[in-house]
Amino acid sequence: MDDANDGELTEIECEALHEVELAVENLHRAHGHLVAFHHSTGRAMDHLATAEKRLRAAGHERAANRLRDEHLPRGVLPACDDETPAGRWSYDVLETFQATFLEDVVAFGEEVHDRVADGRRHVAERQQERQWKARARNTE
Template sequence: MVESDDTGKLTEREREALHEVELGVEHLHRAHGHLVSFHHSTGRAMDHLAAAEDLLREAGHDELADHLRDEHLPRGVVPPCDGDRATAGRWSYDILEKFQETFLDDVVGFGDRVRDQVADGRRHVTERRQEAEWKRRAQLE
């Protein structure tokens, strides 16, 4: 026997809106993963550049080593928001943290609120409905 998807209380518009919010949150989680990867890749690149500084100096290229030390290693990956080159830019960890602490957390919280208010806290109501329909169809065959 196929169990009910228990989503019949929602209007079609509520179900669609909830699904769009869930998809938005899921894509933000994917974006978060990309930012974590960006942060790790940037850190690894900076480790290689730091090693290159020492090797350049040992090879007698002090000017290049100094340029790397003074211009590239301390520099952030994104310029400061005010565009002032005199201040350090934003590092990858800062971008990741700000994304997590502000936008991601805010939107995830909003998604929780929508789910609580619209669907009594139930997740994936569209998928549950589809699952129930496919199971119902399979039993009719």
């Protein structure tokens, strides 16, 4: 179907599709925040690793050992099971989000658009664009 057939969708279908699109777009934004979180956490850990070396070089073995033994191997979240006693690292959180919730909701969004709108995306925006263009032509 071409864009001209968007009118075949009911108003509630357009609204529902729009909400699904907004949800998927917001999950992509959340994914970006998780990537930034992962990178920032990695940079912080690099700084802690450098601090460990410098504390050790300055003769502060106890503090250096605490960094080495308690903080550097530790995850950013507590463990969800007994297999990862040190906790979950930021890459694990990111990968889990990507492979589960994000992937599942994106697939759902594609499926619902295929079933309801023959795969067309942004049907509400296309409808608004047509209305605004028609309104602009009518005021000339």
